[in-house]
Amino acid sequence: MESLFDLRALADRLPQAPVDLAVIVESLPQMLDGLVLTLELTLLSLAIGFAASLGLVMLRLSHNALLWMPVYGFVFFFRGTPLLVQIFLIYYGSGQFRLELTEIGLWAWFRDAYFCAVLTLTLNTAAYTTEILRGAIRAVPHGEVEAARACGMSGSLLYRRIILPKAFRFALPAYSNEVVFLFQATSLVSIITLMDLTGVARTLVSKTFDVYEIYITAGLLYLVVTYGILGIFRTVERRWSGHLRARPDEARKRRDPLAGIATPMS
Amino acid sequence: MLQGWGDEILRGLGMTVLVGLCALALAILLGLLGSWAKLSRSTALRALATLYTTVVRGVPELLLLLIVYYGTPTAIQSFATYLGHDIRIDFNPFIAGVSTIGVIYGAFATEVFRGAFLALDKGQQEAARAVGMGRVLAFRRIVLPQVWRFALPGLGNLWLVLIKATALISVIQLTELLRWSDIAARNTREPFTFFFVAACLYLLITLVSQVALQRAEAWANRGIRRG
Numbered sequence: 017m018e019s020l021f022d023l024r025a026l027a028d029r030l031p032q033a034p035v036d037l038a039v040i041v042e043s044l045p046q047m048l049d050g051l052v053l054t055l056e057l058t059l060l061s062l063a064i065g066f067a068a069s070l071g072l073v074m075l076r077l078s079h080n081a082l083l084w085m086p087v088y089g090f091v092f093f094f095r096g097t098p099l100l101v102q103i104f105l106i107y108y109g110s111g112q113f114r115l116e117l118t119e120i121g122l123w124a125w126f127r128d129a130y131f132c133a134v135l136t137l138t139l140n141t142a143a144y145t146t147e148i149l150r151g152a153i154r155a156v157p158h159g160e161v162e163a164a165r166a167c168g169m170s171g172s173l174l175y176r177r178i179i180l181p182k183a184f185r186f187a188l189p190a191y192s193n194e195v196v197f198l199f200q201a202t203s204l205v206s207i208i209t210l211m212d213l214t215g216v217a218r219t220l221v222s223k224t225f226d227v228y229e230i231y232i233t234a235g236l237l238y239l240v241v242t243y244g245i246l247g248i249f250r251t252v253e254r255r256w257s258g259h260l261r262a263r264p265d266e267a268r269k270r271r272d273p274l275a276g277i278a279t280p281m282s
Numbered sequence: 283m284l285q286g287w288g289d290e291i292l293r294g295l296g297m298t299v300l301v302g303l304c305a306l307a308l309a310i311l312l313g314l315l316g317s318w319a320k321l322s323r324s325t326a327l328r329a330l331a332t333l334y335t336t337v338v339r340g341v342p343e344l345l346l347l348l349i350v351y352y353g354t355p356t357a358i359q360s361f362a363t364y365l366g367h368d369i370r371i372d373f374n375p376f377i378a379g380v381s382t383i384g385v386i387y388g389a390f391a392t393e394v395f396r397g398a399f400l401a402l403d404k405g406q407q408e409a410a411r412a413v414g415m416g417r418v419l420a421f422r423r424i425v426l427p428q429v430w431r432f433a434l435p436g437l438g439n440l441w442l443v444l445i446k447a448t449a450l451i452s453v454i455q456l457t458e459l460l461r462w463s464d465i466a467a468r469n470t471r472e473p474f475t476f477f478f479v480a481a482c483l484y485l486l487i488t489l490v491s492q493v494a495l496q497r498a499e500a501w502a503n504r505g506i507r508r509g
Contacts, residue, residue: 096488097481098449101460105481108467109474196339203342207453214345221348227356231349239340 039229043220047230050216051237057202057212060134062195065141072142073149087146094143099201102140107132107208133205141198148194152187153179185257192249196242203238213237284479287466291476294462295483301379301458302445302487308384309444310437313391320396331392338389344450346386351378351454379451387444394436399425401432431502438495445487459483 076087094102110117110126117123125131156179164178206215217234221227254261284291319331338346355371362369402425410420452461463480467473 093481093485096446096485098446098460098484100449100452101463101477101481101484104460104464104467105474105477109477112472112474200342203344204450206344214342214348217345218348221352225356227349227352231345231353235337235341235345235349238342238345239337242340 036226036229039224039226040233043224043230043233046216046220047213047234047237050211050213050234051241053210054199054202054212054214055241057133057137057205057210058195058199061137061141061202062198064134065138065198066145068138068142069145069149072146073153076146076150077153090139091143091146094140095147099136099140100204100207103133103136103204103208106136129205129208129210133202133208133210137198137202137205140201141194144194144197145191148187148190149183151190152183155186156182185260188249188253188256192246192253195249196245199242199245200238284466284476285470285472287462287470287476290462290466291459291479291483294457294459295487297457298445298448298459299487301376301383301448301451301456302441304380305383305387305448306441306444308380309387309391309440312385312388313395316388316392317395317399320392321399335389335392338386343382343386343447344453347379347382347450347454350382350385351375354378375451375454375456378454379448379456383444383447383451386447387440390440390443391437394433394440395429397436398429398432402428431506434495434499434502438491438499441495442488442491445491446484449484 072087072090075083076091078084106126107129110132114123117126160178160182161174164174169177202212203214205212206218209215211219213234217230220230224230316331316334319327322328351373355373358371359369406424406428407420410424411417415423448458449460452458452464455461457465459480463476467476470476
């Protein structure tokens with residue numbers, strides 16, 4: 017009887033097999049290494065980008081034009097241009113200012129593809145997240161803010177206790193989309209030579225020419241993680257927003273026909 | 283400032299818009315088919331459409347592009363070898379790009395149209411059938427003209443994302459906006475200048491599209507009373 021792990025022997029006995037299982041088994045460890053880098057880039061950029069967007073959204077909502085206009089410009093630029101252009105602008109574009117960057121000691125950073133990838137992905141997700149949070153904060157009912165003020169809350173206490181907890185709940189569905197898009201967008205870093213999952217797959221294909229086996233395995237890994245992320249967010253949403261969920265009969269009555277559309281720019 | 287690369291960049295801009303429009307047309311076609319399958323009574327069709335949208339949303343665009351661009355010639359060649367022919371095929375990057383982007387955004391268009399079809403008033407279709415229109419005629423006269431109204435905001439959003447996604451096709455050497463900027467950047471050794479120009483042109487496309495979309499929405503809603 018064949019062991020489950022002896023896929024190679026199994027594959028050898030299937031000469032007409034449409035895909036070469038042995039190739040997949042052999043390349044899997046390298047691809048998993050690539051997936052680790054993909055996840056590392058995603059989580060690092062998301063963490064820094066989210067923290068930055070918390071500050072940026074405060075500036076964006078300020079009434080002082082000197083504060084909100086630069087943030088508006090930043091968000092407009094990063095949401096309106098392709099991520100690939102942004103990556104090229106930072107990774108290759110920094111070369112144009114090599115002398116200046118060397119002088120202030122930053123050239124060693126900008127020469128590094130990993131740093132440039134994290135920087136670009138962070139700026140990109142910060143811009144999208146700022147916009148998501150802006151919409152969510154503005155959706156907090158004004159009456160609740162007034163009530164909190166009447167109770168004597170102000171400034172940071174008001175934000176910490178009333179506005180942000182509510183806004184995070186509103187923002188969750190859109191933010192889960194943003195996380196999935198950023199996770200998939202990390203595949204672009206393979207173009208600037210990083211060995212993420214797509215980078216590993218491209219290298220393996222250029223060596224072995226097993227286009228299907230390798231790209232489809234990589235695709236399946238992305239697919240599994242994507243739906244894993246969506247599953248986690250659904251669980252969090254049920255926890256956090258359970259009390260806001262409509263009763264099943266009500267939900268059916270006022271079902272929004274456009275609900276559930278995943279729009280990258282909403 | 284552009285050191286004579288201005289006309290190439292403009293040609294690239296034209297190519298980007300052309301690729302975008304062709305991919306949009308394909309996406310709309312696939313979206314109509316996909317939403318029809320998703321709303322059909324056949325379980326097999328519904329499953330097929332769900333498989334399509336699930337796979338496309340779960341896999342990065344770049345990977346799908348590589349699968350289509352490198353995978354299709356390989357598939358055709360191995361099929362030819364199987365039949366006893368030995369042929370070599372180079373896949374046209376324009377067709378590979380348009381079909382990949384079209385297929386990806388077709389999945390998003392499927393959801394847009396599904397929502398739009400569900401937003402239609404069922405009574406109108408029943409009325410159309412009652413006055414003797416066949417299914418196709420009722421679809422053409424009653425459903426399709428109204429679907430656009432509900433689908434337009436979603437499609438507009440889709441277009442804005444799609445046009446940015448076309449930048450990926452530069453990876454398979456299609457000479458669109460980003461590819462020409464890249465070539466100019468290498469030749470002049472001024473990468474920042476040229477990638478910044480490219481970024482500004484993408485912003486320009488976005489701005490022009492937004493104005494056009496506002497007009498289109500106003501036009502599509504011209505028969506609707508507001509307030």
